[in-house]
Amino acid sequence: MSVRTILTDIEGTTSSISFVKDVLFPYARRALPAFVAAHGQEPEVRRWLDVVAAENGGLCQDDMIVETLQGWIDADRKHTALKALQGMLWEKGYGSADFTAHMYPDAVEALGRWHAAGHRIAVYSSGSVPAQKLFFGHSDAGDLTPLISGWFDTETGGKREAESYRRITAALGVPAGDVLFLSDVVEELDAARDAGLGTVLLDRRNDYPQPRLGEATHGHARVESFADITP
Numbered sequence: 001m002s003v004r005t006i007l008t009d010i011e012g013t014t015s016s017i018s019f020v021k022d023v024l025f026p027y028a029r030r031a032l033p034a035f036v037a038a039h040g041q042e043p044e045v046r047r048w049l050d051v052v053a054a055e056n057g058g059l060c061q062d063d064m065i066v067e068t069l070q071g072w073i074d075a076d077r078k079h080t081a082l083k084a085l086q087g088m089l090w091e092k093g094y095g096s097a098d099f100t101a102h103m104y105p106d107a108v109e110a111l112g113r114w115h116a117a118g119h120r121i122a123v124y125s126s127g128s129v130p131a132q133k134l135f136f137g138h139s140d141a142g143d144l145t146p147l148i149s150g151w152f153d154t155e156t157g158g159k160r161e162a163e164s165y166r167r168i169t170a171a172l173g174v175p176a177g178d179v180l181f182l183s184d185v186v187e188e189l190d191a192a193r194d195a196g197l198g199t200v201l202l203d204r205r206n207d208y209p210q211p212r213l214g215e216a217t218h219g220h221a222r223v224e225s226f227a228d229i230t231p
C-alpha cells in the first residue's frame with residue numbers, strides 16, 4: 001500500500017521552534033494591546049476575547065483579557081482563542097515584511113517534490129488556519145500555499161486526540177492508512193497512530209539537541225530531515 005497523502009505539523013517539523021518562540025510570539029505579545037484597543041469591538045475579534053473572559057471567571061476589562069493572553073503566550077498555551085488572535089496579529093507583521101516564516105530547506109525541497117509526484121499535502125497545526133496560510137504564504141522560500149490542499153487547526157480538535165485525526169481523514173476523504181502524519185511531538189504521533197495513520201517523528205537537531213532514541217520515540221519512525229522520508 002502506498003501512502004498518498006502527507007499531513008504535516010509546522011512548528012518543530014517544517015520550521016524551527018525558535019522562529020515561532022523568538023520572532024512570532026514576541027511580535028504578537030507586543031502588538032496585542034494596541035490591536036485589542038483598535039479592533040476589540042469587531043465581531044471576529046470580540047468573539048475570541050469573550051471566550052477568554054468567560055474561561056477566566058468573566059473578566060470584564062479588555063486590559064485584563066490582554067494580560068491573560070500575554071500570560072498564555074509566555075506559557076505557550078495552544079488555546080484556540082489565542083491562536084485565532086495571533087493569526088490576526090501576524091497578518092500585519094507578514095504584510096509589512098517585518099519577517100518571513102522559517103522553513104527548513106529540506107522541507108521545502110521535499111514538499112515540492114511530493115507535490116510534483118502527485119501526493120496530496122495537508123497541514124495540521126495548533127496555529128489557526130489563517131495563521132498557517134500566512135506562514136506558508138510568506139515563507140523564506142516564497143509562497144508555498146499552492147503546494148497545500150488541506151488546512152486543519154484545533155477547531156478540528158486537539159492534536160493529542162485520536163478523534164481529531166479521524167475527523168481530518170474523513171474531511172480529506174481518504175482511508176486513515178493512506179495518510180502519513182509528520183510531527184515533532186510523540187504524543188501527537190501516538191494519537192494519529194491510534195486513528196490508523198502512518199507516522200514519522202521529526203527529530204530536528206536544531207530544536208531537540210538531545211536525540212530522541214529508543215523508548216523516547218514511542219516506536220514511531222524517526223528522521224532528522226524530510227530528505228529521509230519516503231511517502
Ligand SMILES: CSCCC(=O)C(=O)COP(=O)(O)O
Pocket residue numbers: 009010011012020024078083086124125126127128131132135159
Ligand atoms: C502556523 S502559526 C505559528 C505556529 C504556532 O503558533 C503554533 O502553535 C505551532 O504549533 P504546531 O502545532 O505547528 O507545532
Ligand SMILES: [Mg+2]
Pocket residue numbers: 009010011012013183184185
Ligand atoms: Mg510541532
